[in-house]
Amino acid sequence: MPAITDRAMVEQAIAWHLRLKDADENAWIEFAEWLDADPAHNVAYETVTDRDADMSTVLEKATFPFGVDHQPQAEFSNDDDSRAYDVGDEGPSRNRWRWGALAASIVVAVLFGLQMFPGWDSTYPIETAVGETRTVSLADGSEIRLNGSTRIVLDKSDARLVEIARGEARFTVEHDELDPFTVIAGEQRLVDIGTVFNVVRTDQQFRVGVAEGAVRFEGMARTVELRAGDSLAADNRGRIEISQRPITAIGSWADGVLVYDQAPLEQVADDLSRSIGVSLELPRRMRSNKFSGVIQTDGEREAVRARLEELIGKKIVADGTRWSVETR
Amino acid sequence: MSTGETGLRQLLSEMRSELLRFMLARQCDPAEVEDLLQDLYVKLASIRTGPVNNPRAYLYQMANNLLHDHRRGRRRQQERDDHWTRSRIGPDLEKDAGPSPEERAIARDELQRVNEAIASMPVRTAQILKMYRLDGVSQKAIANTLDLSLSAVEKHLQRAYRTLQFLREELDDTPQLLQTESDDASHY
Numbered sequence A: 001m002p003a004i005t006d007r008a009m010v011e012q013a014i015a016w017h018l019r020l021k022d023a024d025e026n027a028w029i030e031f032a033e034w035l036d037a038d039p040a041h042n043v044a045y046e047t048v049t050d051r052d053a054d055m056s057t058v059l060e061k062a063t064f065p066f067g068v069d070h071q072p073q074a075e076f077s078n079d080d081d082s083r084a085y086d087v088g089d090e091g092p093s094r095n096r097w098r099w100g101a102l103a104a105s106i107v108v109a110v111l112f113g114l115q116m117f118p119g120w121d122s123t124y125p126i127e128t129a130v131g132e133t134r135t136v137s138l139a140d141g142s143e144i145r146l147n148g149s150t151r152i153v154l155d156k157s158d159a160r161l162v163e164i165a166r167g168e169a170r171f172t173v174e175h176d177e178l179d180p181f182t183v184i185a186g187e188q189r190l191v192d193i194g195t196v197f198n199v200v201r202t203d204q205q206f207r208v209g210v211a212e213g214a215v216r217f218e219g220m221a222r223t224v225e226l227r228a229g230d231s232l233a234a235d236n237r238g239r240i241e242i243s244q245r246p247i248t249a250i251g252s253w254a255d256g257v258l259v260y261d262q263a264p265l266e267q268v269a270d271d272l273s274r275s276i277g278v279s280l281e282l283p284r285r286m287r288s289n290k291f292s293g294v295i296q297t298d299g300e301r302e303a304v305r306a307r308l309e310e311l312i313g314k315k316i317v318a319d320g321t322r323w324s325v326e327t328r
Numbered sequence B: 001m002s003t004g005e006t007g008l009r010q011l012l013s014e015m016r017s018e019l020l021r022f023m024l025a026r027q028c029d030p031a032e033v034e035d036l037l038q039d040l041y042v043k044l045a046s047i048r049t050g051p052v053n054n055p056r057a058y059l060y061q062m063a064n065n066l067l068h069d070h071r072r073g074r075r076r077q078q079e080r081d082d083h084w085t086r087s088r089i090g091p092d093l094e095k096d097a098g099p100s101p102e103e104r105a106i107a108r109d110e111l112q113r114v115n116e117a118i119a120s121m122p123v124r125t126a127q128i129l130k131m132y133r134l135d136g137v138s139q140k141a142i143a144n145t146l147d148l149s150l151s152a153v154e155k156h157l158q159r160a161y162r163t164l165q166f167l168r169e170e171l172d173d174t175p176q177l178l179q180t181e182s183d184d185a186s187h188y
Helices: A007-020 A025-037 A039-054 A056-061 A072-076 A081-086 A091-098 A100-114 A265-276 A301-312 B005-014 B016-025 B033-046 B055-089 B101-119 B123-134 B139-146 B150-173 B177-185
Strands: A123-127 A134-137 A143-146 A151-155 A158-173 A182-185 A188-201 A205-218 A223-227 A230-235 A240-244 A257-264 A279-281 A290-296 A316-319 A322-325
Touching: A007 A025, A007 A039, A007 B150, A025 A039, A025 B016, A025 B055, A039 A056, A039 B055, A039 B150, A056 B101, A056 B123, A134 B139, A158 A265, A223 A230, A223 A240, A257 A265, A265 A279, A265 A290, A265 A301, A290 A301, A301 A316, B005 B016, B005 B033, B005 B055, B016 B033, B016 B055, B033 B055, B101 B123, B101 B150, B123 B139, B123 B150, B139 B150
Parallel strands: A158 A182, A279 A322
Antiparallel strands: A123 A151, A134 A143, A143 A158, A151 A158, A158 A188, A182 A188, A188 A205, A205 A223, A205 A230, A230 A240, A257 A290, A316 A322
């Protein structure tokens, strides 16, 4: 392999190698211009790609620091200049302390969650805190958007298999009938038939709504094919209930909108805890009350509270992130 | 724009001159460039693609991959030829399939060096390298997942890749019996 002595050129070649993996047309045109500027550029680029390719085998066996979610060093990470715009935003870390109790219960869930794929070294979890959302892009072009307080387990050896351990996620899946995308939730499975769908898993319930295409639900007792607009709810005992919902309402939390049509108030409380990190305490007799309405979650919490008061016609008292419905 | 396979083939015809320019900028042999474009066309006809987000970028990517494959294929052929020459000259070098003790020792040493290099990186840099290089998570998704800006992710990756590039260079420069011989052979 030719030796490249010009370090600046190597740096540029690395930058191009990284950038081209997900480049738009303009980037390719700029890349061609860079290549044209000096014939040595192409040699540098090819050397970088070859050396990178030659590292693949050994990198597969290499030891990496464990865990993706440990973020203690976020405060002093090296992204100084690029994050200058949000200096002083101490919201997330302060909130983490406040939600310590909630975090503790998450740890318990995590310990149980790990046992779902015993001994599968190729799996790795991705988790969100309450009120936090994340987007995960998979190698096949599929995308998973995680709502708050959600944990999924991905499998490095099979990009088409995802376990949802807890919480809510919206899947936008590249369809491949020879290798269908599968979501596992305990003993239940979803197999995509092409598609955008939303999944919620709580202790008591598993729900799925199909926004686009179709999904096959393989439950403990039966298999059901769901089409766009269908929503299915399965409880712990394998009982299922299918209803129709407006397509725009399915997975709409990702756009900061919660849409309800005759949903139990209990579910609203559950969604709010994931999306904005508040725990809404409901009097027992109100929990199964049916609720209809639209709640915008991407604004201030205070606005959400006021809106909710208006919708349920009761006063809601806020004590930090603990809200309770006043019973009088 | 239609992005099915037919759409892509049509787009390929439209982009023919741009792609030709690109491939020449990539130092493709002018005598081979037409054949390679034809390969690209055949390839598009034979693969199934899902909906493609950015079809023009997709075709550039395909052309670029084809050039890599083409060049690496040639390199491998060269290596096979060298090996054949070598085994004719010294049949005792021809071994059973599977790594020799020497090759295993080299692999062990490589792994140790790579592990040291990773351990020397800031934890965050190593994590981002793993997500990107091994788990196939996009830079954008990493930025979202770790709550970093995209340019911060780029910087971490640039640093990690730089470290691995220089390590690879060192490892390749370490004198090895086989390496030296194949270099000699390629001069014939």
